[in-house]
Amino acid sequence: MKVRGTNPNFMNGVPELLILQLLQQEEMYGYEIVQAIRERTDAAIAIGEGVVYPVLHGLEQDGALRSRRKTVNGRSRIYYSVTAAGSRRLAHLSQTWKNLTTAIQTVLTGGQRGKAIS
Amino acid sequence: MKVRGTNPNFMNGVPELLILQLLQQEEMYGYEIVQAIRERTDAAIAIGEGVVYPVLHGLEQDGALRSRRKTVNGRSRIYYSVTAAGSRRLAHLSQTWKNLTTAIQTVLTGGQRGKAIS
DNA sequence: TTGAAATACATTGAACCGCAAGGTATATTG
DNA sequence: CAATATACCTTGCGGTTCAATGTATTTCAA
Numbered sequence: 001m002k003v004r005g006t007n008p009n010f011m012n013g014v015p016e017l018l019i020l021q022l023l024q025q026e027e028m029y030g031y032e033i034v035q036a037i038r039e040r041t042d043a044a045i046a047i048g049e050g051v052v053y054p055v056l057h058g059l060e061q062d063g064a065l066r067s068r069r070k071t072v073n074g075r076s077r078i079y080y081s082v083t084a085a086g087s088r089r090l091a092h093l094s095q096t097w098k099n100l101t102t103a104i105q106t107v108l109t110g111g112q113r114g115k116a117i118s
Numbered sequence: 119m120k121v122r123g124t125n126p127n128f129m130n131g132v133p134e135l136l137i138l139q140l141l142q143q144e145e146m147y148g149y150e151i152v153q154a155i156r157e158r159t160d161a162a163i164a165i166g167e168g169v170v171y172p173v174l175h176g177l178e179q180d181g182a183l184r185s186r187r188k189t190v191n192g193r194s195r196i197y198y199s200v201t202a203a204g205s206r207r208l209a210h211l212s213q214t215w216k217n218l219t220t221a222i223q224t225v226l227t228g229g230q231r232g233k234a235i236s
Numbered sequence: 237t238t239g240a241a242a243t244a245c246a247t248t249g250a251a252c253c254g255c256a257a258g259g260t261a262t263a264t265t266g
Numbered sequence: 267c268a269a270t271a272t273a274c275c276t277t278g279c280g281g282t283t284c285a286a287t288g289t290a291t292t293t294c295a296a
């Protein structure tokens with residue numbers, strides 16, 4: 001029941017969802033992902049490198065991502081892109097997220113008990 | 119990276135949020151909360167007793183809930199209600215949830231990079 | 237030219253939390 | 267009288283985020 005520092009307490013699975021989404025739009029490398037998430041969410045979400053890299057490795061091992069080395073400006077980067085399996089995984093995750101938020105919204109706004117008109 | 123059985127992977131903090139919300143509408147006891155969440159979300163979310171009871175105890179220890187015993191039909195129940203502190207906590211959590219989902223939605227639907235017009 | 241900051245990768249330990257499984261006890265119902 | 271529903275509870279496992287730390291290179295300002 002401790003209050004966290006950076007991000008709020010609702011972050012379970014969110015890094016994976018966001019990373020897959022970003023990578024499906026365009027090829028990216030780890031460090032870039034960290035900043036992209038910060039920027040596009042106006043710092044509402046800040047996912048550190050200690051989260052991003054393990055997720056990338058895990059997704060690659062699961063066959064959801066593939067990687068290739070590339071040296072740009074003398075900098076060695078590892079670019080990741082989404083595989084077909086990764087695309088399916090994202091679609092599934094995205095749908096799950098939508099259902100979840102819809103269900104929660106129902107409770108939050110909901111006076112109505114689930115009971116039908118009898 | 120393992121796929122879960124019952125609920126999806128986005129459940130961090132959600133039980134606390136839902137429980138506070140339900141209890142602010144009306145006094146309830148643990149077992150009732152378990153079923154209420156199942157019913158009102160059409161089983162999209164199923165939070166077990168092993169989750170609900172520890173959360174109730176934690177929230178009470180934090181002063182967000184108060185409880186009173188009550189025997190109904192020979193059944194001993196522990197009814198929980200939200201304190202003023204709990205109400206503030208719910209307001210804060212609810213706002214955080216809203217911000218979070220908005221930020222995620224931006225990334226999910228978002229082609230636009232956060233860069234302003236220069 | 238020297239040092240700080242940014243870039244880019246990575247690992248580690250701790251903390252937390254949801255979940256399944258199991259445990260106790262009473263009341264209801266077939 | 268046995269099975270089911272009600273009502274409470276705890277424990278251990280596993281997974282995940284997070285802060286902190288580490289290495290190495292490049293860029294930029296003093």
